[in-house]
Amino acid sequence: MKNFKIEMQGVKKSFGSKDVLRNVNLDVKKGESLVIIGGSGTGKSVTIKTILGLIKPDAGKILVDGQDVTNLGGNDRDEYLKKFGMLFQGGALFDSMTIWENVAFGLTQGQKMSKKEAYPIAIEKLEAVGLKESIAQHYPAELSGGMQKRVSLARAIARNPEIIFFDEPTTGLDPIMADVINDLIRKCVSELGATAVSITHDMASVRKIADSVAMIYEGEIIWHGPIEKLDNSGNEYVDQFINGRAEGPVKF
Amino acid sequence: MFLIDPILNVCERLGRRLLMLFSIVGRLVMFAFHALRDVLVPPYYPKLIGQQFINIGYYSLTVVGLTALFSGMVLALQSYTGFARFNAESAIANVVVLSITRELAPVLAGLMVAGRIGASIAAEIGTMRVTEQIDAMTTLSVNPFQYLIAPRVLAGTLMLPVLVFIADIIGVFGGFIVGVYVLDFNPYTYIQQTWDFVQAMDVISGLVKAAVFGFIVTLMGCYCGYNSGRGAQGVGAATTNAVVSASILILIFNYILTQVFFS
Structure with missing residues (x-):
């Protein structure tokens, strides 16, 4: 086979x-x-x-x-x-939702998990891409491009695809942030x-x-x-x- | 020969336009069926539906209310100028209540909501399409028809009749103000004449029209946004198309429904 x-x-x-x-x-x-x-x-x-x-x-x-x-x-x-998980080119974060709601979207809306259960998973995934819980309640527009990419990566891996x-x-x-993202991609793919x-x-x-x-x-x-x-x-x-x-x- | 070629060219162009029209109508009808099916089929998103009820119903109240008020007022004033020539001033209350409930409240509310809600739906969904948020939603196992479109279409179809019912009352009240305070009618007689003349069918036909218009406005907003072209220009065009097509469809369906109800 x-x-x-x-x-x-x-x-x-x-x-x-x-x-x-x-x-x-x-x-x-x-x-x-x-x-x-x-x-x-x-x-x-x-x-x-x-x-x-x-x-x-x-x-x-x-x-x-x-x-x-x-x-x-x-x-x-x-x-x-x-x-599947997908990291879109422009991030494609939902701008009407907070960061953690974005990361948890596939869990709360796609799989009907309760917010209480989904929140810790979202925070864990945010930490996996090097972001702190303090940004969880922010909106995507308040973050820099690099951070948005990381949030998008956290959303892509939220359901352990x-x-x-x-x-x-x-x-x-920028080249440094690009390298950070490359490392994160490597790390997330091998961990999962x-x-x-x-x-x-x-x-x-x-x-x-x-x-x-x-x-x-x-x-x-x-x-x-x-x-x-x-x-x-x-x-x-x-x-x-x-x-x-x-x-x-x-x-x- | 030199005569046939231009004629063939015109035929070809006409034919292509006609085919394009059929394909757009076909896609729109499929879209409408898809939207209607997803209104009925679970999963439901009650919180999103609630938000849309407030957005479409509550926040449109001022615009629709003001439109109805001034339409009722101007109607009383204009019909007085006309009817006074025939000593038929007593018909003003009837004219106001019939015009408002049957035609003006649903059509004007529909057009105002097309401008307010149709445009904002098209811009919002169009932006989501252009920035790949709709694709992202699909990859996260959420059906965008159920999540984005069904709540809007449902809220539009159910809330516009409520808005129009309120507009009926405000419009008649506008006529009453002008009748009593400008034209010196007896307030009691004015109300009596209004009440005697209006029939349930007048109001109901207006509310049915409103439901159809609400469906048209939200559907066109969603359709144009969902199929938006690329970039800021694409979203701009989607917004314009949503408002223009909804307005024209409202006027066409208004005629069709009037014919169905009153002929």
Whole structure:
């Protein structure tokens, strides 16, 4: 039996006349941290969103734990989503709720846990990302960008997910805060024993959090291998990307 | 040949517009069914529903009340100028109460609420869409239709009739003030004439209209916000579309409902 947590087979998606995913084939092993790299608009976010079911693919199959989840709906989908946590690019914190209510949202609203039970879990998760209980009653708008990212990370891990997605976790942060977030991602993933899929174009982040790397270009995975082989991939697209060269096969 | 091409072009453009219209109407109807189903199906969020009742009902009271008051007042004044020519001043109380309960209170309240509530719903849900808060909600196993849309649509549909009932009373009172203090009517006769003339059906038809308008306003606010385009511009367009489409739909449905009730 294969030990894959997520399998994407021939996934296609277009918006209008624009083919965003042409043919995505990607396997993620259980417990590994995969980073998908690629330029802006190449389909990285759409890939993640199709796995979560936020976007329905036009063709292809998505398997999670060997189960076909391509067309899940209703309660099955809510149940399925409990396996996941996601850190959104802009944080996507609910601005009408306090910090701790944000972190506990999946517990109190998604699983109907009482506030009394959920509060200590929220505080524990906030502490896991290096934040103090004193900010629990604040609103997201009162925090800096880096702190919002951390709160968002705490929310993503609040339900002890088996799979965590990170959508450009370090974008918009200063290099030090970016490194703090990278460390936290590493720590949270290993403590939970979770499978992680991140998308980023920040190479420092890739080297810090990846076990394996996949590169997406024009809606297809063109290279997939362990992080150790990234510098000797033998793929000129990957070489151009990781070295940040304007000249090469990738055209912008 | 040079005549056929432009005609074909016009046909093509018309056809494309028509197809687009059908697809929008189709999506809107699906959205409405989805919203209605999720009003009925658990889980329910009583606290959120309560908040929306207060937001839509209580906080719109001033705007709707003032609109009704001045509409009733101006109605009395205008109909006096007209009716005095035919010595029919005694009909003013009837005109005021009929116009207010059947038409003015529901339509004006609907339009005011479209501006106040429809716009704010579209802006709020649109911002949540643009900042990925709606996606975040879904990944946390909470259905945004049940959490965001159902409470708003339910509150709009139930609260607008309450607002309109209050507007009926305030509007008639506005007519009474002008009748008695400006036009020197006997207050007792004015009230008597109002009471004698108004029928339950006048008020009920207005309240049914109000429920339909409340549904339209909140539904269009939610629909436009939920399908908002990207960025500040997308949210701005969603807000405008919510108010404009709700206002036009209110006027169209007002005609249809009047036809159903009174023909």
